[in-house]
Amino acid sequence: MTLSEGTGLAVPGAATEPPGGAAQKRSWAGESGESVARNLVLVGVLVALIVIGAITQPQLYSDSTWVWNNMVSILQLASVVGVVTVGMTFVIIGGGIDLSVGAIVALAGVWCTTLATQSYGTVGMIFTAIVVAVSVGLINGVLISYGRLVPFIATLAMLVSARGLAAAISGKQTQISANTFINSLASDRVLGVPLLVYILAVVAVAGWVLLNRTTFGRRTVAVGGNPEAARLAGIDVKLHTMLLYGLSGLCCGIAAIMLTSQATSAQAAMGNLYELDAIAAAIIGGTLLSGGRGTIVGSILGVLIFATITNLFAINGLSTEAQNMVKGGIIVAAVLVQQFRFKSVTQFFARNRATTTS
Incomplete structure (x- = not known):
């Protein structure tokens, strides 16, 4: 019997200490250090964007009141997408993808603002948004886990259905x-500071604790990294995958209330392309599309980077088209860097293990 990697569960018939166990632990330590380094780089990118703004619009950045209000605007702009991104990060780490998050936000927002629902007051509206979003997320999870549909297809179908x-x-x-x-x-x-920013902070902290300090988080990493090994370790992979999509739905329900608050209304077109923003922010933050690795802090920094870019283009009067092209380029660059860097890090630790053994 031995403990499976990152799950705390015993795998019957396994060796007590697998070959290279100490080296594997060092590998994990290296990946942790890489996450910290990556987050520092993202913070540096944020600072660079602010510097660019100060250079291009010095008359605005010379006004301290404007600078504060602008920072608050960026945080508020990032708040709704940030909450959706927390749920998306869990799904991607768990080896999935969710293209329906924007549509779920729209469905939850529309459902909770019907006259019948509003008649039940604040509790009724919030309860409806959460229940609708979680239910749709769980349907996604059931189709993927038990219906064996590819996540891309299942959530794409849900995107169309929920919008309709x-x-x-x-x-x-x-x-x-x-x-x-x-x-x-x-x-x-x-x-x-707007209340929406505090909501984002609470959701992000809760997501960080769930991912890094609970069995659920360790199992999420295990399922995304190697589903078969996770199954052998005693994890119900199908149930856990379903719960991940339910968690994504929960975040969408919270985001629906936040977005309804911003617009004081809801419509079927709300939350458009939120799925792309959330996936892009998670990738920028270092979450592997193949699953098994990612951080909540990195994802939130990714959201802030995109919000800052949007703000930078706005204060300089640049077109939305140019902004989208820049975002697309950043996403491609992040994926390329992620792939090559991860390979190089893996090779680096492999060489270290070989050197230590010899």
């Missing part, structure tokens, strides 16, 4: 939110 259902419920009309509490989430501030 949202349009049918709303009659293709914008539904106004009359709830004072929900509408105030985007306008009220504590210590000068």
Whole structure:
């Protein structure tokens, strides 16, 4: 009997100490150090973007009040996508992908702003948004885990279906939110910071704890890294995968309330392309598309980088088309760097193990 990698579960019939175990531990330590280094690089990119803004618009950055308000605007811009990205990060680490998150946000937002739902007040609206989003996420998980559909196909089908259902419920009309509490989430501030930013912070911290300090997080990494090994370690891979999509749905439900608060309304087109923004932010943050590795901190930094780029283009009066081209280039560059860098790191530790053994 031995403990499986990162799960804390025993695998029957396995050796007590696998060959190269000490070297493997050193490899893990190296990957942890690489995550810290990557996050520092992302922080450096953020600082560089701010410097570029100060150089291109010195008259704006010379006003301290404007600088503070601009930083708050960037954080608020990143808040909704940031919450969706936390859920997406778990799904990708677990070896999946979710193309339906934007549609789930729209469906949850439309459903919770119907007149019937609003009649139940704040609790009714929040409860509806969460239940609808989690239910749709679990349906994704069931189709993928037990229906054996490819995640890309299952969530793509859900994207179309959820958008269609949202349009049918709303009659293709914008539904106004009359709830004072929900509408105030985007306008009220504590210590000068919008409540939406605090919600993002709470979700990010909860996601970090769940991923790094719980069995659920360790199992997520194990399932994404090697599903068969995770199964042999006693993990119910199908159930865990379903729960990951349910978690993504939970984040979408929270994001739906936040986005409804920003617009004081909901419609079937809300949350458009959020899936691409969330996937891109996770990739920029170092999450492997193949699964098994990723960090919540890196993903949030990725969201902030894209929000800062959007803000930088806006204050310089540049077109949205140019902004999208730059974002696309950044995504491609991040994937290429991720692939080659991960290979080089793996080879580096392999050489270290060989040198230590000899």
